[in-house]
Amino acid sequence: MxxxxxxxxxxxxxxxxxxxxxxxxxxxxxxxxxxxxxxxxxxxxxxxxxxxxxxxxxxxxxxxxxxxxxxxxxxGLADDDGLDTLQRMFIEHGAVQCGFCTPGMLMSAKALLLADPHPSEEAIRLALAGNLCRCTGYATIVAAVRAASEQPAEAAPPPPATGRDGKAV
Amino acid sequence: MTKDLLYVGLTYPVHDAWQKVTGELVYGSDIQLPGMLYAKLLLSPIPHGMVTSIDSSAAEALPGVVKVFSHLNSPADVYCRARLTPEQELCPRDETLFSEHVRFVGDRVAAVVATSQAIAEAAMTLIDVEYEELPALFTPEEAQRRDDLPLHPGGNVFFEHEEECGRSAESRDAVVVSSTTTTPRIHHAALEPHVCVVQPHSTGGLTIWSTSQGVYGARTVVADLLGLDYHRVRVIKAPMGGSFGGKTEYILEPVTAFMAQKTRRPVKLLLDREECMIATMVRPATASTIRTACSPQGQLEDMEVATVLDAGAYASSTSDYAVHMCQKITKLYRVPHYHHRSRAVYTNTPVAGAARGWGAPEIVTALEIHMDNVAGELGIDPVDLRLMNLRHPFEVDQVTGMSLGDARVRECLERGAAAFDWSTRRGRAPGSGRFRRGVGVACGAHKNGMFGKFAEASNMTLKMNEDGTFELGASLHDPGCGIVTVMKVIVAEVLGVSPDLVAAGEADTSSTPFDYGTFGSRVTYVVGACAKATAEKLKEEIVTAAADLLHEPRERLTVERGEVHVQDDGQRGVAFRDIARLSQMRHSPAITASVTYYATSNPASYSVQFAEVEVDCATGLTAVTDFLAVGDVGQAINRGMVHAQFQGAVQMGIGYALYEHMDVDEAGRSGVDGFKNYHVVNAPDMPDIHVLLVEHSGDDGPFGAKSVGEIATVPTAAAVINAVNHALGTSLSDLPATPERVLAALHLEEVEGG
Structure with missing residues (x-):
């Protein structure tokens, strides 16, 4: 059809x-x-x-x-200006391990922030209740979503120069 | 040990985090090849019987079906899915590609290969199989009793192991305590289902994309089974969505390779969740009975342990598992006389095998629940009892005869007890109302590689490019926990350059050197030490080249932050990139170093964990409300990821303690067929996990690092169960502590306690 x-x-x-x-x-x-x-x-x-x-x-x-x-x-999350804030925070907070849950986590988190730009921790955890992760124990994922919700909407800061791994070669 | 480190100990994302957050990374399950066919397995619906006929004509008539495979048109050769090397011991060969004699619900009976997944699935339902059913044995108890009904030639008890050492110090006034703990069969629950893709070549060779933890083992098993030369079987480690041991063994590689070879087309075999649960591998169900004698003060005098492992329908790695269950307790405690017998038993249930911790979570759960029973019998605090008996640094484990190394379990317990405010919290009354609170503690031990068992080694090549960047050639297998990043950081630290300048990839038998793979808690300790040794050798090569360029003796040169300097001459020096570029046409076409590193030690890693729970006595539901994990990890390489290993491991351990199990019913069917009836702990259920690292750097790992991924989950379940027992005054020892079991234990306590 x-x-x-x-x-x-x-x-x-x-x-x-x-x-x-x-x-x-x-x-x-x-x-x-x-x-x-x-x-x-x-x-x-x-x-x-x-x-x-x-x-x-x-x-x-x-x-x-x-x-x-x-x-x-x-x-579709990233645009010509680079990664979405959530994507950057997932990287910076170590919320990505095997990464198989990551796209779904990101999209559930994105939908949450679209509806509620400054959610409580409880609201974050509930929004992710239907997304399973076997690697992280969720702590880094929740921290990443919280950090994204606390970022100013514009003027994203550049990633730190040290202490972070480079783009994979 | 100097702590003057530039990069080691900081926090880094996993190496492919960028590709993962953008959806760009091609996982094994995402691979598509031109002309690729799709396979669907037909699994046995009965637990035990003989296939008497297979009619696949209707399936074969369906347009798009290329071939139907079963025992009728495949080799009957037996193999062991867990074998890494051609001469490996403890690998009973008892499995075939397709079974005529089916031994569990989920055994491979047939497979359809078709031009689409939908056609393969539709055709699978058209295959008509008739079975002659045989009586089935669902528990090791039944299987041990029924000698008359061997599931395989040689009988149902296919492996026994015994360790005994020391002389009993049991005194006349000894306090003797016995207890039995059972641990459940569980699903590893890696989020990506099992998958394998194989491309056959007109030369007779194969390329296999394997989401396993060791490509060389996949090559060994497939090449031997299909009669191919090893150099014709290329195995590439594909990005994988988690494993936790569930993808250690070669479950799909042999059958997919066979189907690709026969159809002469690329074949993809991707399982669905139910198939992953019942037809791949589970953590073995175990039962351990421990009898200890100790002095009235609490000093252990004698310990007798008997363990039975439910191997399921095929042996896989359960024999080795049974050996290792006898090698954990003496890493934790001083026991004057220790006797441990373990046996592995076939049953008509899903195949058991490798799982995170390799026997340690199972036996430590039994041990640490037992230690709380001893503390209760003696009326002493569980922390005090453990401190009386725990190992001290550099003692020898009498079972393995090897030093435990810089074993800091006591410090973990002492610092953890202080941080958790153990004495105060343990002293609080659990309450007598509907909601009761309790706290529990447990200690765990694990190993660092396989030294002591066979030549534990790794080898690598590191090269410097003409622009001063580096590429590490190593057979790395990253299940997702950041192994590649760890290697990059180690190399960067040695060379004094940013990890951004070091590239590393994963294993490919055609281009990366031999390595066993990711298991046995060997990666950081052994493979990481190899990365360090290789980088050190390369650094020497760089200095040699620099000496030639600067016309200075090597002794006068020092290396710092990507440059070679002449000592006492701040002006003179040369950057790495210039060394590579300038020396290329003078004396060295490429500056490279290759090293084979042999491990010469195998110390213990430890974790001590503290749990607080709240039990709802009306519903039997348990909530973990606070948790502290302390780890003796030597030195964190990627600090954030070490913390995250504990957080994820505790999540898994909480599931093991409270929720996860895969029982089979009287028809041999698993009670679970998806996440709807198999509860993986989700975000709202998770408490905050506090992590405390003890870092003494006293062993041979890179910068003193020890293993973390497996030890992190070893004591979790026992800590949770001990907290539940503290809250309720019960002595629960059957895992998981489901609401039904909690309510039953409470009822028993009320009846017995009056």
Missing amino acids: RLSLIVNGMEHELDVRPTARLIDVLRLDLGLTGVKEGCSEGECGACTVIVDDKAVNSCLVLAGQMRGKKVLTVE
């Missing part, structure tokens, strides 16, 4: 199976493999994307339901 949807600001006209899930279209048709599949039943949150400003498990919705909606994946 024909499907028109807007992903990361770009409009796509696709021909998809009626049973295709949103995650299938994102990963297979659009090559957006930052959308991760960890459980296929909406429990792990690795496939979280933002649909019209709300966090959605892309394994639980059919692509056909997204007709005309705006979908944001982790690939």
